[in-house]
Amino acid sequence: MKNILSAIFLFMLLSACETPVKEYNIPYEKSLVIESFISPEDSVIKVSVYKNEQVLIKLPSESGTVPQLNNALVELSGADHKVQLQWYRIPTGKFYSENGVEKPVFDEGYRISAKSFPIIAGETYTLKVSVPDYPEAIANCTVPLNKVSLNNVETIYAEKNENSTLLQTLIVKYRVNPAPESYYNFTVSFLQKFDKYPDLQTTTAHQLLSNENISGNFLISNKFSFTELMNYPADMKLSKEYFEVKIYAINKPFYLYNKSLIEAKRNEGNPFAEPVLTYTNFSGGLGVFAGYNSTPILTIKIK
């Protein structure tokens, strides 16, 4: 089908001509871009602080992580007290290549131990971030009250041959009490372990769901579908294959922000699709300050 649509598009562009637009003024406003997802289950509260960039800009072409701003004042406050998060930067043990040179990947940002500032379901918190020369960014977040439990999770597994490819599929069902505004994130990872190969082959997918996806007493995901790695060397032997499932009860900003990012990504390169506006709950900045509750990881063995 995509061939046909591509052909239509190709036809329309048969005599098309591309011209770089040299003078087009896209006004740029400096903003902080902040992401923080807080949960009562987490042991550390983390905040990422970036800056936005002009649209028409030159960026490094190599892989790597985008450096964060390390001179931010990050304050988190609850009903009765306020804390300041501290900058940290530690190597993850992973590497990326820059001009052919292996460089370490760092985990960085601002953090504080949850023991110093426990997050409580149902409570509202305020995050304030200021960096010299940038507008101050402030957002509020109410952590969802609804708890999630593995006892409410059901899954439907299937293996499917499609176009000479083996697909491992999983539908996740979560028993809920329908509520007018409830939002969830289902995360499913497909993992393959091979003998003589140290690393797990992991593929992860997320689905954001709302009460619109409830059928009866269940919130039902769309089908998670993973392509089984089949073309591996003969001396590698598949020893273990399994899914990991995790359910998150998320608040509305979590849902709207990530939904806008996913949809924007999906529409990249489609000139006829309307762009998706990026949600933010920050006043004076971009990004999101969101909350969730989550289940422990549920493992579903295939082999």
Place this chain on the structure above:
Amino acid sequence: MTKTLTVILQLLGLFYSHFSFSQSSEKVTLNGYVKENGSGELLPGVNVYIKEKGVGTQTNKYGFYSITLNSSEIVTIIYSSVGFQTETRTLKIPKLLELNVNMTPIARELEEVIVKSNATEQQKVSENVQMSQLSIPIQQMRDVAAFLGEKDVLKVLQLMPGIQKGSEGNSGIYVRGGGPDQNLVILDDAPVYNAYHLFGFFSVFNGDALKSVQLTKGGFPARFGGRLSSVIEMQMKDGNKEKFHAEGGIGAVSSRLTLEGPLFKNHKASFLVSARRTYLDLLIRPITKTNDDDSGYYFYDLNAKLNYEFDNKNRIYLSGYFGKDQFHTENVKTFETSKSGLSWGNSTGTLRWNHLFSEKIFSNTSIIFSDYKFDISNDNINSNTTPSSEYHLKYSSGIRDWAIKFDLDFLPNPEHTIKAGLQLTHHRFTPSAILVKDTDSGKYKNETNPINAVESGLYLEDIYKPWKSLQINGGVRITQFSSNEVSHYNFEPRISTAFMLSNDLAVKASYAQMNQYIHLLSNSGTGLPTDLWVPSTSKIAPERSWQLAGGVAKDFSERNLSITLEAYYKRMNRIIALKEGSSFLLEDGLGNITKDKDQETPWDKNVTIGDGKSYGFEFLLQRKTGRFSGWIGYTLSWTSQQFEELNFGKEFWAKYDRRHDLSAVGIYNISPKITLSATWVYGTGNALTLPTSISPSGQFLQTTDSENTINYTNNYRSRNNFRASPYHRMDASIQFHKKLKRGFERNWTISIYNLYNHYNPFYYEIKTRITNNPATGSPEKERYLSQISLFGILPSFGYSLKF
């Protein structure tokens, strides 16, 4: 039944006449048909004017007129119409007079002379109560320079004020801030649901088969309904009743042939068949065909009409349109064969019966059929396995209508023209129907249930002339829509007035409410066949609009010029749009249905509801006939929309909001043998959405694939926050006409689209290219804004021959 109705109507007529003319005793009714000399084609919109009384009327769309006068008077009756020599009859009115008149078309060589001599009798825009209505003579449409030489009525309409084109080369039209879905396109009473060939580049209407085209963009009379923004009414030619006639043409994209003539010796019946087919498939085949692959595209359309005149009171017309676009690909390998096809097309049929109840009461009854269908097929056979695996898919969507329509024109006296009618339409929507046969998974069939709905409209309108200087068209339309989910009733008041300030100058005003019960889901704006018609449901209410318009119309009779200046304000409520992030329905819907039934998303979940408003000023200076004819149209307008789920609920400029829109069209007959034509258009760029910054984001939902990569997201802060560069283009054509022996006439046309080769924006995209940093030598990703344009200068030629 007919007799009973006749009696009732005649009694009503008597009452009305008596009521209106209580002081007068001897009244007679002059009535008849106006035909084209030489072909017998009935002529709509002919002005019938009684010189001594200063009163007049117009022929209806079936060429019938009726006017009631005092008897025993000597009167001069003037029949005038654009493109025809004026006919004058002076006579003493007897008690009852049936007067059929033949009008002679103006030959090119005589045009200037005759137009000048007829100037005072020509129909004036200032005398017509109807405002916001555009008509372009078919001959003028044929003379306008055309894209690839294909004469296209919708593209000519795009050149008029208040009507805007969508994207480059596209036939879709936007009327006073309304979307293409808000236009009712009617061919011989039958709605045409997808009026485009070749993904919107050409309209389905073959100019050779058309008799008249009229677009109403405001001040809607009560007889029109069902859409918010415009009614485009097209009539096919009836067919020449006097002699056999043929016309054929060869163009850069397609060839066409029209045959018409009498069916019997008594000249009471005639036929018309007109066909057009593109040969793009043959032209591009050398490029597309390889050993394994083959693909192609073509479209065709066929218009056919029969009519029979039983007697002066009864005529029957049977007309139809059939058109199809077909796109196919084929891949044949040793063990695997794969074929895909995409086709779409309209079929319409109309059976009409004109009946004259009396000299004052004309009726038309139509049975109407319209069917739009979009099909996809995909067949894959793999014989590399045992047994061979097969996959077959058939998908279709569409809309089918059956309707009955009854219209009555009642002309009791020169002061009143009453129109009443009823239309009942049964819609059958098939948003998606599918059949899948898969030998891997076993046969799987899933056919979505069609949705049935009934839409009806009942109207009454009266064009009332209380004084010579004042005309009022007041009316009401009562509409109803019901399906198994919902039922809606609406009352739509309509009023138009025209007040003559002087002989050639009138001020006009109008108000109209409209409701639209069916909706078009489209996010391409390019007239793709995947656009889907759907009904109002419990979640999607009918769309509604009201429009207030006022203006001035001035005729300069001596120069055969007219000027109209109009201002309008239009509100559109409950209009629909696709939610942010929704992409082609086809891609989503088909993938979901064929692979994972449980992932199907109902179409109404992708839709959001909001409001829109549009206001502006329009100017039109027009010269319809003469050696030099054409028009200048200018529109200054603002169109905005507001949806709770779009742009964070804030109001935004509509995509086709266009502050300035200017068209200048000139057609000059240098000599009887040569016609020059040029068109220049200018328009403010479309509103478009560009990101205002980029930022790294999406850390929480990062997947393994995206780990350790610099992943920037575009930050779109508001919808349609930028403007494309202005659109401007000039087209020109030259035609060489020559009369040959035995009545043959040939015509060479050379057209140039985009004469000065200006690349206009089709869309913009932010792209990335790799460059080297001059300082470090390291590669960099440079993001830049790119304008994609479709057509530069495009010359084309055409040849036609007729006799």
